[in-house]
Amino acid sequence: MDVSTCAPATPVAGGSLQITVVADSDFVIQLTPAAKPLVEKTTNAAPKRTRVVQFRVSRAVLQQHSAFFQTILGSRPNLANVTFENKGNGFGYALEIWLRALHNGAHTLPNNLKATHIERAWVAIGVGEQFGFAPHHIDKIKPWFLECYQIALNNGGLTPFIACCLAFPCNVFNHAEGFMKLTKYLAYHTNGNIFTINPSSFHGLNQDARTLDGPLTTARAHIQSILDKELNFALDKLHQATCSCRKETAFDYVDALRALDCWPIDRAVQKYPLAEIIDELEKFEFTPKSINCESGACAHDFKDSVNIAIRKAKFAFDGLCLDCMERSQIEHVDAQTRQAFLDKNSPFKGCWDIDCRFGHGRASWYYSWMGPSSVRRDILSRYREEKKALGITKGGRRSRRGPRVTKDNSVVPSARLAAMSVKTQASGGMKNTTSEQENNDHEDKYDHDADEDDEFFDAEDASVGGHTVTDDADVLDHDDVN
Ligand SMILES: [Zn+2]
Numbered sequence: 001m002d003v004s005t006c007a008p009a010t011p012v013a014g015g016s017l018q019i020t021v022v023a024d025s026d027f028v029i030q031l032t033p034a035a036k037p038l039v040e041k042t043t044n045a046a047p048k049r050t051r052v053v054q055f056r057v058s059r060a061v062l063q064q065h066s067a068f069f070q071t072i073l074g075s076r077p078n079l080a081n082v083t084f085e086n087k088g089n090g091f092g093y094a095l096e097i098w099l100r101a102l103h104n105g106a107h108t109l110p111n112n113l114k115a116t117h118i119e120r121a122w123v124a125i126g127v128g129e130q131f132g133f134a135p136h137h138i139d140k141i142k143p144w145f146l147e148c149y150q151i152a153l154n155n156g157g158l159t160p161f162i163a164c165c166l167a168f169p170c171n172v173f174n175h176a177e178g179f180m181k182l183t184k185y186l187a188y189h190t191n192g193n194i195f196t197i198n199p200s201s202f203h204g205l206n207q208d209a210r211t212l213d214g215p216l217t218t219a220r221a222h223i224q225s226i227l228d229k230e231l232n233f234a235l236d237k238l239h240q241a242t243c244s245c246r247k248e249t250a251f252d253y254v255d256a257l258r259a260l261d262c263w264p265i266d267r268a269v270q271k272y273p274l275a276e277i278i279d280e281l282e283k284f285e286f287t288p289k290s291i292n293c294e295s296g297a298c299a300h301d302f303k304d305s306v307n308i309a310i311r312k313a314k315f316a317f318d319g320l321c322l323d324c325m326e327r328s329q330i331e332h333v334d335a336q337t338r339q340a341f342l343d344k345n346s347p348f349k350g351c352w353d354i355d356c357r358f359g360h361g362r363a364s365w366y367y368s369w370m371g372p373s374s375v376r377r378d379i380l381s382r383y384r385e386e387k388k389a390l391g392i393t394k395g396g397r398r399s400r401r402g403p404r405v406t407k408d409n410s411v412v413p414s415a416r417l418a419a420m421s422v423k424t425q426a427s428g429g430m431k432n433t434t435s436e437q438e439n440n441d442h443e444d445k446y447d448h449d450a451d452e453d454d455e456f457f458d459a460e461d462a463s464v465g466g467h468t469v470t471d472d473a474d475v476l477d478h479d480d481v482n
Pocket residue numbers: 241243244245246249290293294295296297298299
């Protein structure tokens with residue numbers, strides 16, 4: 001389609017605005033001004049559309065992309081135009097974006113339709129749903145949204161407000177990278193119950209957006225529990241000690257954490273986002289007063305201990321994964337056998353991001369899960385059974401009982417390898433091995449403290465991003481510090 005078909009909007013007699021979306025149009029969509037006076041944002045520099053707007057479009061294109069228009073046009077083949085109310089606040093712009101993108105491609109959108117306001121992403125979703133273009137043809141305006149996303153991040157940087165506004169649109173537009181980045185940011189950089197801000201008047205979208213609340217709340221609790229557990233490590237050691245100085249050391253350690261307003265963790269998270277607490281912990285300094293501690297417990301390197309807590313908390317969660325969410329959708333269970341569903345959603349040699357567009361650890365897989373929790377438990381059980389079979393029980397801690405399944409040891413397709421993140425590849429997790437010894441070496445690397453992770457599961461039915469946290473944990477772990 002020639003770009004010239006995208007003629008700019010031109011006023012016509014009678015004060016209406018005529019927009020020729022396609023030159024050989026055979027249908028007109030007309031928007032009439034909103035019935036109620038609009039309250040528009042004064043910051044919105046774009047001109048208001050308060051008059052009648054006519055879009056000259058193709059009947060066939062509308063029918064091809066919308067069940068809504070199929071119904072209208074199918075029953076009235078001679079209908080020449082249809083009129084809707086312009087609900088304002090970007091409604092007309094959004095419809096124009098959709099119509100131009102559907103007829104001529106997103107690359108033909110004129111500059112005045114660029115998404116310079118985040119609100120427009122929401123309006124585009126709302127308008128698309130109203131006219132039946134979304135969700136099936138959301139890809140048609142995805143390039144437009146990607147630009148919107150980039151403009152928002154370039155202009156204001158990533159802030160809690162931006163993340164709250166854009167995480168849900170990233171989900172709708174299937175922007176996996178943005179969604180993972182923003183949901184990670186929300187987990188670490190916000191501390192209230194609000195994960196979504198809908199700046200548009202399409203309030204009906206709020207309910208869909210709330211599906212993010214549960215996974216992000218639990219992911220945040222997971223990071224918090226890691227921080228709490230690791231900071232408690234030194235205290236636990238002191239409680240097990242027998243020296244007379246242990247009590248004073250314990251008190252002073254806690255005092256140093258409290259001086260940073262980072263302790264107790266459950267109180268700190270009421271006041272600050274996790275990222276701020278983690279940053280503050282970087283300032284932790286503490287030297288025990290005890291000099292001649294007979295137990296050695298007071299000679300513990302408390303600074304190192306806090307550094308481990310910082311590191312583990314920082315890498316505990318990579319964000320939510322759209323591919324894992326899609327793959328684990330409950331409706332897929334009915335369409336295939338349970339075993340196929342299990343296989344499709346299971347890790348491969350310890351990698352939890354197979355066939356995902358962006359690499360991530362187990363926690364992202366866990367919190368992105370949209371299927372029945374019983375199936376997720378089965379996958380985790382099977383994973384542990386496989387590790388056990390490979391001889392990496394490390395002290396024979398308890399593990400759940402589950403079906404034993406022999407994994408297919410076929411070579412991982414190169415496309416899969418390409419999809420892995422640098423981080424995941426760096427863990428060595430994707431190396432295809434044949435001998436048992438090699439497998440064991442490999443498992444040892446990525447699951448350095450997998451037993452510890454399993455304890456988490458048993459205690460709170462939550463996962464730890466084990467292999468991503470502990471890639472280099474040999475040099476930085478509590479077991480080594482003490
Ligand atoms: Zn002591």
